[in-house]
Amino acid sequence: MRVTDHAPHRRDVRRWQRRLADEREEAEVYRSLADRRTGEEREILLGLAEAEERHAAHWKNLLGDRIGPERRGDLRMRLLVLLARRFGSVFVLALAQRAESRSVYDIDADATRAMAADERIHAEVVRGLAARGRARVSGSFRAAVFGANDGLVSNLALVLGVTGGGVTTSAVLLTGLAGLLSGALSMGAGEYISVRSQRELLAASRPDRAARAVVPHLDVDANELALVYRARGMSAEEAKRRADAMLRSGGTEPRTAESEEDGHEVVGSGVHAALSSFCFFASGAAIPVLPFLFGLHGSAAVVVAVVLVGCALMLTGATAGVLSGAAPLSRAMRQLAIGLGAAAATYLLGLAFGAAVG
Incomplete structure (x- = not known):
């Protein structure tokens, strides 16, 4: 820690105040999560909260009588506190894991080496807690993400393909609705068989x-x-x-x-996974059909469908990135590129087929 004989610079005081506010917010996140849990997980979260309060005391001691009015942490930490109070889910733990991994104490001259080490260990503790939650929701979450993504991409590709072929708006709408229903049923049935088969294989090895x-x-x-x-x-x-x-x-x-x-691996319920897959595929597949359902046609309907699907693809990619502990933006852009690339290829095939038939 840096030691000086003179009064600290105003810039340093503001930084210490920010650090103090952030540590208080982090402690509140863990206490809010602990309120929604019992047993060992609750004790672990309360232990993390106590550690963050110990770090807050460090900044409070540095500030002395310059502590000033109580401040709020940065926007991300305040949002995390709100989510922890309302939900307390594995999603919040995944966000907390990313927050711990962004610690700046390694380069902050006024933070002790022990504090920097603490933050690294906290990230691993939260990673372990998040892994428990990921294991509990892995089967249903996989079905939900894959179902929504498949619905978005496959039905957008189908709608753009027939649109490129020059069919009427009513034919596009009928094709999109048929693709929604058939795809959702196929996804649900396939997910049920997949999970049931995996559980039977695990049971045979037990x-x-x-x-x-x-x-x-x-x-x-x-x-x-x-x-x-x-x-x-x-x-x-x-x-x-x-x-x-x-x-x-x-x-x-x-x-x-x-x-x-x-x-043995936790794979979840076959029925639950099938229902999740069916519902999320249907919800994803409905999005590219909406512009045609509300009366748009031609290029306007295509543009609106592509924009809506693009936003949904980025949302599913970012959500999967957060839950897996990865950067959400890169996962969102990857999902967008793959989905729109597949749809564009189908649209070009539809144009070529329509020109050949015409």
């Missing part, structure tokens, strides 16, 4: 609990229990140790973080 009942009857001098553990990927020594422990306990084995039952 150890049979009934097999433990025969453990007391095994020949302790020549048993194959160690082979079971070796087949699961353990070394010969570790497998023998686990087998001996199982024999001594008479077939009971404590559940641990490394037990096979705890390690």
